[in-house]
Amino acid sequence: FVLSALCTRFVFTAVSAEGEAYWIIRSSPLKIKRYLWGKFIFFFFPIFILAEVLIVATNYLLEVTLFMMILSSITIGFMTFGIVALGIGFGAIYPKFKHENIGQVSTGFGGFLYMIISSLFIGSVVILEAGPVYILFMSQVRGSVISPIQWLFIVLSFSAVIVINVVAIFRPMKIGLNALREYE
Numbered sequence: 001f002v003l004s005a006l007c008t009r010f011v012f013t014a015v016s017a018e019g020e021a022y023w024i025i026r027s028s029p030l031k032i033k034r035y036l037w038g039k040f041i042f043f044f045f046p047i048f049i050l051a052e053v054l055i056v057a058t059n060y061l062l063e064v065t066l067f068m069m070i071l072s073s074i075t076i077g078f079m080t081f082g083i084v085a086l087g088i089g090f091g092a093i094y095p096k097f098k099h100e101n102i103g104q105v106s107t108g109f110g111g112f113l114y115m116i117i118s119s120l121f122i123g124s125v126v127i128l129e130a131g132p133v134y135i136l137f138m139s140q141v142r143g144s145v146i147s148p149i150q151w152l153f154i155v156l157s158f159s160a161v162i163v164i165n166v167v168a169i170f171r172p173m174k175i176g177l178n179a180l181r182e183y184e
Contacts, residue, residue, distance in 0.1 A: 003051055003083050004118040008106045011043045011087030012114050015180070016096045016105040032180050036173060040088050048080045067136070075129060075161075082121055082168030089172025090114035093179045121168050125161050132157045 015036075018025060025035060055076045059069045094110025105111065132154040139146045146154075 001119065001122065002054065003047065003080065004115055004122065007047065007083055007087040007118065008111050008115050009103070011047070011084055012091045012111055013102050013105040014039045014043060014088060015091040016099065017102055019097055019099070022097045033177055036088055036092060036177055036180070040084055040173070043088070044080065044084045047084055048077065051076045051080045071133065075125065078165050079122060079125055082165050083118055085169040086118050086121065086172050087114060089176035090117070092176025093172070095180070095183065121164065124164055128157045128161050
């Protein structure tokens with residue numbers, strides 16, 4: 001949730017930050033697709049580092065197992081791709097190039113919708129991973145063997161997480177790209 005809020009303020013507003021000078025970007029030889037993915041890369045690395053620091057510090061304070069430390073670090077790493085792509089994509093779908101203060105951009109309908117979709121994305125990943133993590137944890141605590149049905153459930157759950165992440169990365173970026181191409 002912290003990442004969603006942070007990205008609402010900085011990543012979602014990235015496209016609108018060009019302001020009324022956006023026409024310069026449109027008239028330059030820079031392709032809109034490259035422009036959007038450049039924004040994605042620019043914001044991804046600082047958000048990724050912040051996310052990893054937050055998750056590792058939290059896990060350390062909670063004294064979680066090594067398995068949970070690794071799983072949560074990998075999960076937040078992949079989710080960062082989706083959270084940033086959602087921010088850039090929704091920012092391109094709902095740009096506000098005419099604004100007095102860039103902070104106003106994130107308080108509009110697009111910012112609200114981004115926050116909701118981003119929270120749903122995070123929640124769905126957490127829910128999909130909760131079952132497999134419980135099975136793995138309990139088998140370790142009890143010293144029991146995981147059944148083939150449980151392994152199937154684990155594989156399907158993690159596969160669904162991968163699919164949701166891929167959709168969260170590419171779908172909003174594509175829709176945002178099309179929206180900016182049609183913007184006049």
